[in-house]
Amino acid sequence: MEETGRVNPSEERLRQLLIRGLAGDAPAYHAFLQDLSAHLRAYLRRRLARLPDEVEDLVQESLLAIHNQRHTYDAGQPLTAWVHAIAKYKLIDLLRRRAKRDLLNDPLDDEFDLGSSADTEAAEARRDLGKLLAGLPERQRLPIVHMKLEGLSVAQTARITGMSESAVKVGVHRGLKALAAMIRDDA
Amino acid sequence: MRTDELVAMLASGAGAVQPNQALRRYAIAVGWGALGAALLMVALIGPRPDLGAAVLLPMFWVKVAFVACLAAASLLVALRLSRPGLRLAWVPGALAAPVLAMWVLAAFVLMRADPAQRAQLFFGDTWNSCPFLIALLSAPAFVAVVWAMKGLAPTRLRLAGAAAGLLSGAVGTLMYSLHCPEMEAPFIGFWYLLGMLIPTAVGALLGPRLLRW
Numbered sequence: 001m002e003e004t005g006r007v008n009p010s011e012e013r014l015r016q017l018l019i020r021g022l023a024g025d026a027p028a029y030h031a032f033l034q035d036l037s038a039h040l041r042a043y044l045r046r047r048l049a050r051l052p053d054e055v056e057d058l059v060q061e062s063l064l065a066i067h068n069q070r071h072t073y074d075a076g077q078p079l080t081a082w083v084h085a086i087a088k089y090k091l092i093d094l095l096r097r098r099a100k101r102d103l104l105n106d107p108l109d110d111e112f113d114l115g116s117s118a119d120t121e122a123a124e125a126r127r128d129l130g131k132l133l134a135g136l137p138e139r140q141r142l143p144i145v146h147m148k149l150e151g152l153s154v155a156q157t158a159r160i161t162g163m164s165e166s167a168v169k170v171g172v173h174r175g176l177k178a179l180a181a182m183i184r185d186d187a
Numbered sequence: 188m189r190t191d192e193l194v195a196m197l198a199s200g201a202g203a204v205q206p207n208q209a210l211r212r213y214a215i216a217v218g219w220g221a222l223g224a225a226l227l228m229v230a231l232i233g234p235r236p237d238l239g240a241a242v243l244l245p246m247f248w249v250k251v252a253f254v255a256c257l258a259a260a261s262l263l264v265a266l267r268l269s270r271p272g273l274r275l276a277w278v279p280g281a282l283a284a285p286v287l288a289m290w291v292l293a294a295f296v297l298m299r300a301d302p303a304q305r306a307q308l309f310f311g312d313t314w315n316s317c318p319f320l321i322a323l324l325s326a327p328a329f330v331a332v333v334w335a336m337k338g339l340a341p342t343r344l345r346l347a348g349a350a351a352g353l354l355s356g357a358v359g360t361l362m363y364s365l366h367c368p369e370m371e372a373p374f375i376g377f378w379y380l381l382g383m384l385i386p387t388a389v390g391a392l393l394g395p396r397l398l399r400w
Contacts, residue, residue, distance in 0.1 A: 024203030033194040041190075060193050065400070067197040069340035071208045072270040085271030089342040093399075129188040148196045172200075180400070 015079040022070060037063055040087055042119035047091055054094065056125040062090045064129075064180050093184065132182050133175075140175030143168045209269055209339055213262060216328070216335035220355055223327025224362035232320065234365045246370045249292075253375060254364055256285035257383065258357035265332065265354050268347040269339035282353075286380065293372040311369040314378050320366075321382025325352075325359030329386050333397055341398050348394015349387050356383030 014035055021029025040059050048055050065086055073082050133141060146157040147168065158165045188196075205211075228234070241247045260281040267273045297305055311317075332351040341347035360383055369375065 021198075021201070022204045022206075026198055026201060029201055030194065030198035033198055034191070037190055037194055056190060060188075060190055063190070063193060063197065065340075067201070069271070069400070071204045072340045074270065074273075077270075077272060081272035082270075083272075085342050086340065089271065089340075125188070125190065129193060133188075144196075147200045149199075151199050153200070169202075176197075184399070 011079055018070075018073065018079060019075055022073065033063060033067070036066070036083065038119055039083075043084075043087060044091065045119060051098075053126060054098075057127045058090060058094055060125050060127075060129060061094075061180070061183050062087045064176065064183070065090055068176055068180055097184075127183065129179065129183075132179055135182065136175050136178055139163065139167065140171045140178060143171035144175045147172055209266055212335040212338055213266060213332075216331035217258075217262065217354075217358060220328025220331040220358045221362065223331070224324040224359045227324050227327065228362045228366055231323075232366045235368050237368075238365060241370075244370065246372075249372075250364050250370065250375055250379075251361070253285050253289050254357055254360045254379065257282065258354065258361060260285070261350055261354040261357055265336065265347070265350040268343060268350050269336050269341050271340050271342050286376070289372055289376040293376040296372050305373075308371045309373045309377065311371060311374040311378070313367065313369060314374070317363075317367065317369070317374075317378040318382035318385060321356065321360050321363050321379065322385035323359075324363050325355045325383075325386040328355035328358040329390070331355075333390075336398055337400070340400060341394075344395040344398045345391050346394070347398055348390035348392070350390070351394070351398075352386035352388065352390025353383060355390075356386040359383075359386070 014032060017028045017032035017035070021032050037059055040062050041055065044058050044062070045052070045055050048058065066083065069086065073079075133144065136144070142161045143157055143163070146152045146160060147154065152160070154165050154168050157163075157168045161168065163171065235241060260278065263278050264275065264282060267275055267278060297308060300308055329352060332355050333348075336347060336351055360379055363382070364379075369378075
């Protein structure tokens with residue numbers, strides 16, 4: 001809220017993309033997530049210098065978290081602070097999960113700056129979200145497969161699956177939350 | 188799944204998001220929590236028999252205002268802690284203000300009182316049941332507020348749990364004050380606060396487990 005410091009053009013561009021995305025503009029939202037993943041990767045690669053294999057998994061986990069919690073973004077708030085808080089939360093959660101070894105030596109509080117660095121080179125994620133997806137119950141998995149992977153509309157998905165339109169929407173929403181929970185509890 | 192595939196999947200068909208969800212969830216939670224506390228109060232202990240006369244006394248409204256201010260301030264704290272990256276800033280001050288005001292009033296009352304009366308002003312007649320009844324009446328709001336918070340994204344889980352506990356404590360106390368016969372500031376400034384701190388402590392204890400996402 002009372003974040004001091006400059007608002008750089010890159011942050012402002014991303015913020016506009018997110019705000020349009022939250023209003024239902026899917027291409028803007030896609031561009032937002034695409035750009036954001038590069039920033040997240042750079043940020044997490046610096047924080048996880050000793051665990052390079054974890055970086056891409058955590059990028060994906062953070063993206064999923066940002067998507068699932070996107071309703072908590074307030075348009076008056078600096079985007080950097082919001083993204084940073086989520087990425088840091090997931091990073092700490094990961095480090096905690098990875099036990100008490102001396103992984104916590106790196107300071108986590110360096111500036112997270114959407115303007116400075118980006119890393120577009122995605123490594124292979126070790127965890128396959130596609131496989132985790134297959135483990136979801138049908139009423140969540142089918143809406144995700146039809147709507148999110150095949151790009152069908154709510155109405156088409158409802159027709160194919162025989163579910164009601166609201167059940168399709170709920171299925172997508174709950175399915176993505178369940179996916180995040182599976183990641184959290186399995187790693 | 189590659190990351191750009193994940194991005195495409197998340198973005199595809201992601202419709203518009205309802206604005207003001209945090210506020211809406213808390214309105215629902217506080218509403219149900221207050222209703223639950225009111226029902227518990229009526230069923231278990233009942234409103235004070237002289238409620239009609241009590242509402243004419245200024246001290247009754249001082250008591251209600253004290254609790255209402257704490258409820259409002261803890262609602263602000265909970266709202267801020269429910270969303271990533273928001274600072275608490277001046278809000279803890281808003282939480283401390285009603286407590287300090289009540290303590291100043293209590294000190295004034297105690298100083299002016301006859302020393303023989305002071306223990307009675309502090310302990311009243313119900314000190315040994317008040318904090319526990321408050322904690323009991325807070326239970327419905329506690330469940331509702333944790334539900335509201337779980338649908339948002341708190342990142343400081345212990346603190347967020349404590350804020351949820353304090354908010355539910357204040358909601359429970361608001362209903363309890365319709366039962367409670369005590370009207371003295373020293374009593375309210377200590378035993379009411381102690382009652383609200385019980386769900387606060389429970390929230391701080393359970394927060395990391397209940398609120399993780």
